[in-house]
Amino acid sequence: MNEITKYTPEVRHSPKSNTVSNNDFNFPNHFPFFWTKKNIEPISENLDYISKEVIKILHKAASMLTSAYTGEIIYDKSKVTPIQLFTTEVDFKIEDFLKRELTVKFPQIGFIAEEEQSSKKEKKIQKKQKLYWIIDPVDGTFNFANKIPLFAISIALWEGNKPIFAAVSLPMQGDLLYAVKGKGAYLNTKLIDKNQQMNAKPYVVYAHIGSQEEKMKLYKYLLTKDAFPRFLGSGVYQTSMVCLRRVEFAVFIKTAIWDIAATILIAEEAGLHAEFISEKPNLNNLKHITDYCHSVVIGQKETVIKVAQDIKKELSI
Structure with missing residues (x-):
């Protein structure tokens, strides 16, 4: 049986509810950089199913993010880097939520995510991987933390060196864009017209x-x-x-x-x-x-x- 390396967060459920809230996770100081499984088979034929399941997960993540937007923003100063000026606790909560949900549905697929850190061992594992989720849990953290409603959640599935599925949530606008390789791109449920032209001046x-x-x-x-x-x-x-x-x-x-x-x-x-x-x-x-x-x-x-x-x-x- 193939092995998989992963981190499973502890989940605390409210006694009055079966739902998981923004504050229902305990986080370690370090996430593993890659979760992997050997000998992954191509799954291109399952992209329609993957699309439906990921969109459901992304809607839940967007709901968590919009709820957090109206509350107090807590900075995670331990993760400050020269390029990534700061992160918030929400960045890590959303990322962990996405990993957990995607792993339940698709345990054979590895991860590359913004808030993670790499190790020598995990670098070696990475080279054997063929399929990855590439995740940005909160793209635009500075905007989010300063109550500027321009930020996004991004999920892409790459096979080899090419994306085969992608979904982006714009939580504050209530929009979701997604695409399956060879099947067009959509805004919510409407196919984006490939021949559409810009009406406005250059921007x-x-x-x-x-x-x-x-x-x-x-x-x-x-x-x-x-x-x-x-x-x-x-x-x-x-x-x-x-x-x-x-x-x-x-x-x-x-x-x-x-x-x-x-x-x-x-x-x-x-x-x-x-x-x-x-x-x-x-x-x-x-x-x-x-x-x-x-x-x-x-x-x-x-x-x-x-x-x-x-x-x-x-x-x-």
Whole structure:
């Protein structure tokens, strides 16, 4: 029998209720980076079932997040890093909830998630894995913590180095975008029209993690495309707006895999294109998982190919 490495949280149920609330979890100081199982078989033929089950789980997570939004935000100072300025307890609660629910339904699939930390042992295990959930439990933590309603929950299923299913919740807007490889992208239950055009004037969003000099060069270039390039504080939210044709294109420089894992599939299934400035993600390379190393432009194909070429030249990437 194949073995699986996982962490199962302790759940405390209220004596007056059978439901699990936001405060019903005990968390360790360290999560294992990957839960794995050997010899995973392709499950592409089950994507319709997976889609339905994940959407149910995502709706529950969104409800937890909106409930927490109205309450007191508690920062987890022990998880501060130079790039991830801070996290909140909610980030970890949502991530643990998603892992627990997805593991119950799909125990054969491993995890890559933003709030986790890696170890040498787990790095070795990772190389044997073929299927991963790539999760960002709260993309836009700064917005969330400051009561700015622009944040998202992101779940993607990758087989090898390609996404085959993706779902994104925009909790405060009550919207859910999802896509199955080869079957189109949806906003809630409505198929997104691949031929839909933008009606508004050019609107560009961006995100950059790097030196101030690089940021200034990028912003200066983007000013040639839009008088007011925006940074909305959530890469997942930003790309969702591109998929819905509310934003012309999104630029990401040196971002993490969990910030783009779901939205690049949704964008492609919505008739758009992801043009990588950096190498394409490679989950066999741990650097591509743990480092902020992905640079990509997402939008209409003709536009983003040209923009990607320009940015590569401007920033010498």
